[in-house]
Amino acid sequence: MNQKTFSIGEIAEKYRIPISTIRYYDKNGLLPLIKRTSGNVRIFSDEDMRLLNMIECLKNTGMQIKDIRTFIEWCTEGDSTIEQRYEMFLERKKETEQQIAALQRSLELIDFKCEYYRKAKEAGTTEIPELQNACPPEIL
Amino acid sequence: MNQKTFSIGEIAEKYRIPISTIRYYDKNGLLPLIKRTSGNVRIFSDEDMRLLNMIECLKNTGMQIKDIRTFIEWCTEGDSTIEQRYEMFLERKKETEQQIAALQRSLELIDFKCEYYRKAKEAGTTEIPELQNACPPEIL
């Protein structure tokens, strides 16, 4: 059961990442499993795609490229780095939860502003008592 | 009832932002209300602090400095820009909700990895059936 493989162009389309970005990741050690044809062309396997998915996940939580590379190096080193990887994910979990909490706080203020400007739009001005008095954390 | 005012150093401490960053924001038009002493020293009022708070909020949701400046320009232009400001906050709301959703998706994978590595740590290896078979979206 030999798996299906993909070209960099197919991967770029599938993941909606520029080709140049994928090359950049590869160059920076984020895709150590990639094979090449005799003509030096990259061949992506399912495993590379899973890895790309994990990279996207970690990037999304604000992890830097160099730290993602460190993690991937640990993976290729095998069982001796399980502890570090565990700690890394615990830390990532904590950070991600904090980010979600911070975004939810920001969203509250934004929701308030949406209401504020909806009323202002209705009135044609922000100079009405309803808005002046509703004076929450912010003005403007 | 003249309000209390603050020096840049006090603001930096209160908001835990470097002084250089506050100056950078000011230079880039994010703090158009700031007054100065005769000796050219910045004086921060409550209103400047509220504005800083709003800047932090927008920045937190991924808005760029130049777009925050545009918003602040709209604010100083008065009622003629209510519509734009309303649209901006609706857009910000949408984006922020998407970011939260994306982070929650990432968090699911991270939670899975925490469990995965907790078990691996316990077993001393990732080479156990329990982990091989739990084969969720990702490996590594």
Next chain:
DNA sequence: TTAATACCTAAACCTTACTTTAGGTCAAGG
């Protein structure tokens, strides 16, 4: 056989958001 595509590399370039540096002002305390 040639021309279009899709791929390759190295290196230069770019943007964003700051930070650092160099040189100067100003008010208060000793």
Next chain:
DNA sequence: CCTTGACCTAAAGTAAGGTTTAGGTATTAA
């Protein structure tokens, strides 16, 4: 008076994360 600390500016520098460019290779369709 003079020094210390907090402030000021303009301009150069930095880090991260790509993107673009220039020049070249390999496969395929006409």
